[in-house]
C-alpha cells in the first residue's frame with residue numbers, strides 16, 4: 001500500500017481521533033500539518049477544496065471525514081482491525097460514532113479554557129464564525145458552560161451504566177475497540193487540555209468507572225505511540241509529490257444505481273452540508289467515478305500537474321450533484 005499521509009493540525013479533536021486509531025493499529029503514516037484556518041495553500045496544489053480536517057491520502061486516493069477514514073482503514077488494512085465483528089456490535093459502534101459527532105463534541109467545546117491563545121485571535125474567530133454561523137469566542141464558551149456540564153453529566157451517566165459491570169472496554173473486549181475511540185476521543189481531548197473547566201459535577205468521584213475507562217484509553221494510546229515508528233512530517237510540496245507519484249490504493253470503484261440518478265463520468269460537485277460555508281466555498285468538482293450507498297468518489301485534476309486523483313466522501317453529511 002502507498003504510504004498514508006494525514007492532513008491535520010495539532011489540537012484538532014478529529015485529527016487526534018484518527019491518530020489514536022492509527023497508533024492503536026500500529027499503522028505507519030506521515031503527517032502534513034495544516035493551518036487551523038482557511039486558506040490551506042498546500043491543498044491548492046492538489047486542487048482540494050474540502051474545508052475540514054482531518055483527511056488522509058493513500059496514494060492518489062484521498063479520504064474525507066473520519067467515518068470514511070475508519071471504514072477504509074478497517075477494509076484496506078484487514079489484519080487485526082479494531083471494529084466490532086458481530087452485527088450488534090457493529091450497529092452500536094455506528095450509533096456511538098453518530099452520538100459523538102452530534103452530541104458529545106458540542107458538549108465538550110464549552111469546557112475549553114478561555115485563555116487559549118487562538119480564542120483571542122481575530123482571524124481564527126472570524127474564520128469559525130463564517131464556518132459555523134455562530135460565535136466561537138471566550139464569551140460564547142462562558143455562556144454555554146453550564147449547559148455543557150449538564151449534558152456531559154448525562155453522557156457520563158450512559159457510559160457509567162455500561163462500564164459499571166466492571167468491563168474494561170465498551171464491548172467487553174480485551175483491547176480498546178473502534179467504539180471506545182468513538183466514545184472517548186472528545187472527552188480525552190478536553191481533559192488533556194490544561195485548564196479545561198471540569199468540575200465536581202463530572203468528576204472522577206461522581207463517575208469512577210467512566211474516568212477509569214478514560215484513563216485506560218489514554219494509557220493504551222500512549223503505550224502504542226511509544227512502540228510505534230516516529231511520524232515523518234511532510235511539507236505540502238513533498239506530500240503532493242508523494243501522492244502524485246503513487247498509485248491508487250483502490251483499483252475498482254463503481255457507480256451504482258442511485259436515487260440521485262447520477263451517471264458515471266458526469267461532472268459533479270461534492271461538498272459537505274453540515275456547516276455554513278462548504279456548500280458555497282468548498283465544492284470539489286470533477287468526474288463522478290464512484291457512487292455507492294456509503295460513498296461518493298470524484299476524480300479531480302491536481303493543480304500541481306495534470307494528474308488525476310480521486311476524492312472519496314461518505315454520503316452522510318455530504319451532497320453530490322451535477323456541477324453547473
Ligand SMILES: N[C@@H](CCC(=O)N[C@@H](CS)C(=O)NCC(=O)O)C(=O)O
Nearest residue numbers: 012013014051052053054065066067
Ligand atoms: N465529521 C468530520 C468532522 C471534522 C471537523 O469538523 N473537523 C474540524 C477540526 S477538529 C474542522 O474541520 N474545523 C474547521 C477547520 O479546521 O477548517 C470528521 O469526522 O472528519
